[in-house]
Every structure is written in C-alpha cells, then in structure tokens.
Amino acid sequence: MATVLYITANPNDQETSYSLAVGKEFVETYRSANPNDEVVHLDLYKDDIPQLDADIFSGWGKLGAGTAFDQLTDAEKAKISRLAELVEQFVAANKYVFVNPIWNYSFPPVMKAYIDAVCVAGKTFKYTDKGPIGLMSDKKAVHIQASGSVLSAGSDFADFEMGHRHLDAIMKFFGVPSFEGIFVEGMAKSPDQAPAIKEKAIRQARAVAQSF
Numbered sequence: 399m400a401t402v403l404y405i406t407a408n409p410n411d412q413e414t415s416y417s418l419a420v421g422k423e424f425v426e427t428y429r430s431a432n433p434n435d436e437v438v439h440l441d442l443y444k445d446d447i448p449q450l451d452a453d454i455f456s457g458w459g460k461l462g463a464g465t466a467f468d469q470l471t472d473a474e475k476a477k478i479s480r481l482a483e484l485v486e487q488f489v490a491a492n493k494y495v496f497v498n499p500i501w502n503y504s505f506p507p508v509m510k511a512y513i514d515a516v517c518v519a520g521k522t523f524k525y526t527d528k529g530p531i532g533l534m535s536d537k538k539a540v541h542i543q544a545s546g547s548v549l550s551a552g553s554d555f556a557d558f559e560m561g562h563r564h565l566d567a568i569m570k571f572f573g574v575p576s577f578e579g580i581f582v583e584g585m586a587k588s589p590d591q592a593p594a595i596k597e598k599a600i601r602q603a604r605a606v607a608q609s610f
Contacts, residue, residue, distance in 0.1 A: 500545035544581075
C-alpha cells in the first residue's frame with residue numbers, strides 16, 4: 399500500500415477553483431485505480447503551517463547550543479514540533495500531488511512556507527563533500543497548477559512562471575526522479591474557452607492518475 403500526500407494551496411473551493419476541480423478528478427481517478435492506497439489531504443490554508451520566524455530560529459539556536467527541548471518557550475516548542483511533524487509526514491509518504499493557482503507568477507505564500515518546512519537536512523536531502531544530495535529517490539510527484547494566462551513552457555511568458563519551476567527545482571533537490579505538470583491555463587485570456595480548457599486538463603489528470 400502506498401501513501402499519497404495531496405497538498406493543496408488554494409483558499410477557494412472546488413466549485414470556484416480550477417486547480418482544485420482538476421485535483422479532485424485526479425484524486426478520484428487515483429482512488430478508483432488504487433483502492434488499497436491511502437490519500438492524505440493536507441490543506442495548507444486550513445492546517446498549521448508555521449513560517450520560519452524568530453521563534454523557530456531562536457529555538458533551533460538554543461537546541462544547537464545544548465538547551466533541552468523542554469526549556470524552550472511555548473512558542474518555540476509548538477512551532478518546532480509542528481515543523482517536525484510536517485517533514486516526517488512528507489518523508490513517510492510515497493507520492494505527492496501539489497495543487498495551486500498562480501498568483502503574480504508564483505504559487506501562494508503558504509506553499510513556500512510548506513516547502514521551507516520540508517527542506518530539512520538529514521530528512522529530504524543531505525550535505526556531502528560534493529554538495530547536497532537528495533534522499534527522496536524512491537518518490538514521485540505531480541503538480542496541478544491553474545493560471546489565467548498561458549505560462550507553461552513554450553509560451554511567450556514562460557520565463558515569468560515561478561510556481562512549477564520552483565517546485566521542479568525542489569523535487570530535483572530532493573532527488574525525486576518523476577515530476578509531472580498538469581496545467582490549467584488561459585481561462586482569463588480566453589474566457590469563452592474556459593470550460594474546454596478545464597475539461598482538457600481534467601482528461602489529462604485522469605490519464606496521469608491511472609498510471610501514477
């Protein structure tokens with residue numbers, strides 16, 4: 399049995415969000431094809447995703463200097479404990495599905511906070527004398543991203559797109575060998591084509607989910 403971590407970064411619901419609507423179809427198809435697998439939904443807008451802040455850096459500094467964990471402040475303990483939970487959950491999963499809209503050419507800030515939470519030396523990568531090496535070579539990931547403009551590779555604005563490219567870099571950093579993008583894009587540019595764009599992305603998501 400495999401565990402799929404379904405990670406969404408969208409404050410809207412499936413009725414108003416293109417990315418979540420496509421993600422829903424992906425998950426439903428995956429569950430039908432893999433009934434014994436577990437799909438865990440991590441809603442980054444509803445779950446506690448600490449940002450790296452003064453409490454965390456202070457707590458890490460104290461721990462590094464030999465202070466016992468129970469001597470940290472309540473805020474330091476709560477945030478550092480939650481970060482540990484997030485990276486352990488991430489490492490324990492076998493597959494990842496990231497879902498987000500594009501805002502100002504990148505993903506919502508809570509996705510960056512999550513990425514920061516799981517970029518942990520000794521967990522998702524390690525340092526060596528030849529540089530960092532990813533520790534996630536037995537994983538696979540899919541990224542579902544919606545944007546009003548057409549931003550995917552080959553478009554006129556591909557150089558502006560920082561959401562998928564950022565996640566691609568992180569997956570390579572972690573050593574994840576399989577990372578695929580499903581793009582729902584161009585709805586604002588061609589509103590009359592929005593239903594067809596959405597349906598095309600749903601068909602692609604279902605096809606990818608069958609073999610994921």
